Amino acid sequence: MFNLPETTFNYVGDEYIYAEITRDMKVESNFKALAVTAELRKRNIPGIIDIVSSNASYLIRYNPELISGKDLVDYIREIDFNKSDPTRLSLSIRAVEIPVWYDDPITREYSQRFKDRHQEPELSNFEYVMKLNGFTDKAAFIESHSSTPYLITMVGFLPGTAWHFPLGATPSEIIQSPKYKSPRTDTPERSVGIGGAFNVIYPVQGPGSYQLIGMSAVPVFDLSNRLTDLKDSLFLARPGDVWKYRPIDESEYLRIRDEVKSGAYRYRIKEVNLSPLEYIKKGKEYIHGLIGGLG
Amino acid sequence: MIEIKKPGLWTTVQDMGRLGKYHLGVPPSGAADKYSFMIGNMLVGNPVEFAALEMTLIGGVMQFKKNTVAALTGAPMKAYLNQQPIPFWEAFTVKEGDVLTIQECRKGVKSYLCVSGGIQVRDVFGSKSTYEASKIGGFQGRKLEKGDCLEINEPLPGAAKQAGKSLPLEYTPSFDSFQELRVTLGLTGYLVSDEGLKAFLNSEWKVSVESNRVAYRYTGGKVSFTEQRPPFGAGESFSNVVDFAYPIGSIMLPNEEELIVLHNDATTGGGFVTIGTVISQDLDLIAQSRPQSTCRFTAVTVDQAMEARKERREKIKKIETILGRQ
Numbered sequence: 075m076f077n078l079p080e081t082t083f084n085y086v087g088d089e090y091i092y093a094e095i096t097r098d099m100k101v102e103s104n105f106k107a108l109a110v111t112a113e114l115r116k117r118n119i120p121g122i123i124d125i126v127s128s129n130a131s132y133l134i135r136y137n138p139e140l141i142s143g144k145d146l147v148d149y150i151r152e153i154d155f156n157k158s159d160p161t162r163l164s165l166s167i168r169a170v171e172i173p174v175w176y177d178d179p180i181t182r183e184y185s186q187r188f189k190d191r192h193q194e195p196e197l198s199n200f201e202y203v204m205k206l207n208g209f210t211d212k213a214a215f216i217e218s219h220s221s222t223p224y225l226i227t228m229v230g231f232l233p234g235t236a237w238h239f240p241l242g243a244t245p246s247e248i249i250q251s252p253k254y255k256s257p258r259t260d261t262p263e264r265s266v267g268i269g270g271a272f273n274v275i276y277p278v279q280g281p282g283s284y285q286l287i288g289m290s291a292v293p294v295f296d297l298s299n300r301l302t303d304l305k306d307s308l309f310l311a312r313p314g315d316v317w318k319y320r321p322i323d324e325s326e327y328l329r330i331r332d333e334v335k336s337g338a339y340r341y342r343i344k345e346v347n348l349s350p351l352e353y354i355k356k357g358k359e360y361i362h363g364l365i366g367g368l369g
Numbered sequence: 370m371i372e373i374k375k376p377g378l379w380t381t382v383q384d385m386g387r388l389g390k391y392h393l394g395v396p397p398s399g400a401a402d403k404y405s406f407m408i409g410n411m412l413v414g415n416p417v418e419f420a421a422l423e424m425t426l427i428g429g430v431m432q433f434k435k436n437t438v439a440a441l442t443g444a445p446m447k448a449y450l451n452q453q454p455i456p457f458w459e460a461f462t463v464k465e466g467d468v469l470t471i472q473e474c475r476k477g478v479k480s481y482l483c484v485s486g487g488i489q490v491r492d493v494f495g496s497k498s499t500y501e502a503s504k505i506g507g508f509q510g511r512k513l514e515k516g517d518c519l520e521i522n523e524p525l526p527g528a529a530k531q532a533g534k535s536l537p538l539e540y541t542p543s544f545d546s547f548q549e550l551r552v553t554l555g556l557t558g559y560l561v562s563d564e565g566l567k568a569f570l571n572s573e574w575k576v577s578v579e580s581n582r583v584a585y586r587y588t589g590g591k592v593s594f595t596e597q598r599p600p601f602g603a604g605e606s607f608s609n610v611v612d613f614a615y616p617i618g619s620i621m622l623p624n625e626e627e628l629i630v631l632h633n634d635a636t637t638g639g640g641f642v643t644i645g646t647v648i649s650q651d652l653d654l655i656a657q658s659r660p661q662s663t664c665r666f667t668a669v670t671v672d673q674a675m676e677a678r679k680e681r682r683e684k685i686k687k688i689e690t691i692l693g694r695q
Contacts, residue, residue: 084555085671087646088678090616092556099602111392124391126614128638129602135391138675139682155554230394230614230638233503237612237638239602270640271602272612278503297504309393365677 075312078102081154083147089123091134091147093154099271101239103130103348104227106158108165108314113157114150122146129227129237164347169316169365170225171342172266172275174288175327176200176216180262181286191256199285203251203268219249219287220319223361224273229311234277234295236311242358264290266319277309289331291322293342300337308357310341316361318347318368344368371484373517374578377429377471382507385418386633387496396635397617398506399497401582401656404481404542405443407685409483410694411692412440412460413529418485420497422513423480424480428471429513433463435521438485438528442536443476444657459535477544477657485531486522494618500634504584532570534692540684548654548664549649552645553674555609556619560599560642565625569644578660582634585655587664591625592644603640612640618647620666630655648674650671650681 078100084092093110095103104127111127114134121140126133136146177200189195194202209215224238240248253269261267261276267284274284277295294311296304304310322330333339344365352360373380383406386399400406407417428446433439440460441448448455449470455461457480463469467561474480491498491509499507508519558566572590579586594607603609608622611680614637615621621629621641630647630654647655647668658664 084551086556086616087553087618087648088671088674090646090650092558092616093611094613096600097559097611098600123388126392126637128613130611131613133391133616135388135616138678143671143675179531228612228614228638231636233390233394233500233505235394280502295503307393311393313392 075220075316078106081151083151085143085147087136088138091136091143092131093134093150094131096130099130099239099240101225102350102354104225104239105163105165107132109158109163110150111155112165119149126229128230129239130206161351163350165314165350167314167316167346167348168312169318169344169346169368170310171368172317172319173291173322173326174220174266174319175291175322175324176288176292177188177212178289179328180289181265184258184260184262184265184286187260188254188258191258192256193255195253199200200287203249203285203287206251207249216321218247220321222247223365224317226311226313226315226317227272229309229313232277233281234311235274235310236294236317237272237274238317239272241316241353242361251285253285257281257283260264261286264293266290289327291327292334292339301334301339302337303341314348316365319364325355342368371519371521372434373429373513373515373519374432374468375430376512376514376517377424378427380429380513381421381423381427381499381511382490382497383423383499384420384497387494387498387500387506390494391614391637394637395494395503397633398496398500398582399633400516401442401633402599402653403651404650404685406481406483408458408536408540408688408692409440409481410533411441411689412458412534412536413438413483413485414525414528415483415485415487418489419483420481420664421481421689422602423470424482426478427473428480428482430468430470433467433469434465436465437463437521437524438531438647439463439469440483441471441480442483443480444451444474446474446480447472448517456491456535456604457539460531460533462532468582470557475545478659479656484521484527489520489522495682497601502634505515525641536688537691540688542653542657546597548658548660548662550651550654550664550666551648551669551674551677552620552666553648553671554645554668556616556643556646557613558642558644560594560597560607560610561622561644562593565594566644568592570668573663573665576658576660576662576664580658580660582632583636584632585630585658587630588626589663592622592628593625598676611641612638613649614638615643616646618649618652619643620645632656648677650677653689
């Protein structure tokens with residue numbers, strides 16, 4: 075079993091219910107949030123406006139003219155209790171490969187530009203994260219960061235931004251970093267950032283406070299309607315999906331960028347069923363087997 | 370069609386918002402002051418959700434290329450149709466070629482121009498509202514600029530009969546420079562100390578200049594944290610919780626001396642302590658609050674929040690009967 079405490083339900087304002095599974099971040103809490111919100115979404119309850127699965131909680135927005143908050147909490151509590159049994163859970167997800175150019179000139183330039191609000195101004199973000207996590211060899215850091223698959227535990231902040239959390243890593247193996255002391259006013263689109271134990275890829279240019287360690291060659295948000303895989307959704311990220319980074323060099327980065335611009339690029343995606351129980355039991359071995367063949 | 374001759378300070382197309390996409394990080398957007406917005410639509414005989422223009426502090430100059438019926442609501446700006454002064458909260462007839470000049474408002478911030486049949490722009494995720502951070506919805510996903518030509522729909526049947534109808538004075542908002550905002554406490558407020566909670570409720574808070582459709586920022590009190598160690602995954606600071614989805618109206622505390630209330634273009638999630646949530650109808654008041662104006666937060670129970678909601682619904686129904694196309 076997950077050994078999670080009973081979920082706490084809060085009535086928030088006149089339109090929201092906030093369900094807190096755990097206060098601290100646990101992959102198990104996220105699996106539960108995914109399971110409960112997937113079940114609730116499937117049931118299509120009139121009066122429910124938004125269902126948001128988050129890192130260790132979930133949020134429901136409802137219309138109290140159509141459904142009473144109290145009835146809704148009773149209803150969700152039952153789903154929360156009965157539909158999150160890990161032995162019966164199977165999450166239908168996608169494993170997606172993200173080609174990344176680590177320690178690239180773009181994020182290095184941003185490190186330089188915003189050094190006045192950084193903990194260690196003389197280091198690039200990449201060097202800073204390496205140093206904090208005890209790496210002296212660049213290749214070893216890239217190997218560690220890219221060999222870990224990441225679970226999308228939440229999507230939000232700005233549209234298409236996905237928090238992703240390492241799977242199958244022991245707490246000491248998890249690469250972590252504090253955020254900027256004061257947020258950058260600018261962040262390049264498609265840059266890969268680390269804040270706390272979470273990674274993000276910035277979908278659009280904008281503010282940000284995560285440490286930038288590389289550039290994704292592929293977008294996570296596409297308004298141009300050119301890319302087949304993003305045509306319906308606009309966004310790449312889906313809560314519950316697993317992302318796997320693949321290190322690339324400059325020439326491959328540029329080649330993929332051309333494919334993206336022409337619309338020819340196809341994401342490497344593998345549809346799989348993730349069993350939280352198997353993951354809890356076998357960890358790294360299970361998750362690597364599951365998404366194997368991606369890269 | 371409406372041609373923008375002179376853009377106002379910040380004018381966007383808005384409707385009642387984009388629902389059901391919050392889990393992808395897409396905020397609802399939509400009219401910042403829904404009360405004024407809905408009444409504007411009622412005045413011209415539209416369903417309340419039809420798209421209209423939301424103006425900020427100054428409306429600008431625009432020319433109509435179609436006969437229609439229009440209405441101005443929200444923060445009262447000085448307005449002229451050609452040279453003729455035009456009152457707020459009253460439907461008026463517009464002829465092809467007429468020029469509408471909308472100057473600054475002395476009170477409040479947001480005003481609405483509604484036209485019969487609504488503004489015609491493409492739906493994105495089921496809404497015409499502009500969301501500028503991702504450049505989606507509205508007119509090319511952005512605020513209006515000089516030379517923009519906005520399509521407007523044909524006036525609805527019976528629209529002409531709406532001209533001259535006006536909202537009784539007792540229903541117009543007062544746009545005071547001091548507001549009482551009702552909040553339900555809780556959410557992720559467990560890192561706030563008891564004294565901090567008292568200070569939150571007892572202080573007068575002042576609106577900062579950086580406030581906008583994403584969020585309103587306030588200073589004035591000091592809300593102390595407990596100095597408990599934040600939970601694993603939250604980050605280093607006493608103001609951090611594990612990132613979660615923020616409700617619209619939630620009150621974040623990035624540090625002990627600043628409050629941020631998320632509005633309709635909210636960043637949909639993050640990891641700051643949140644002390645409570647402003648009830649939905651008081652978000653309209655926030656939208657009309659100017660920099661340097663002040664407020665107090667009053668704690669209400671969920672039942673009281675629902676009661677307030679019911680009162681407002683009944684009020685809107687009454688207005689609908691007064692202004693409706695019978």
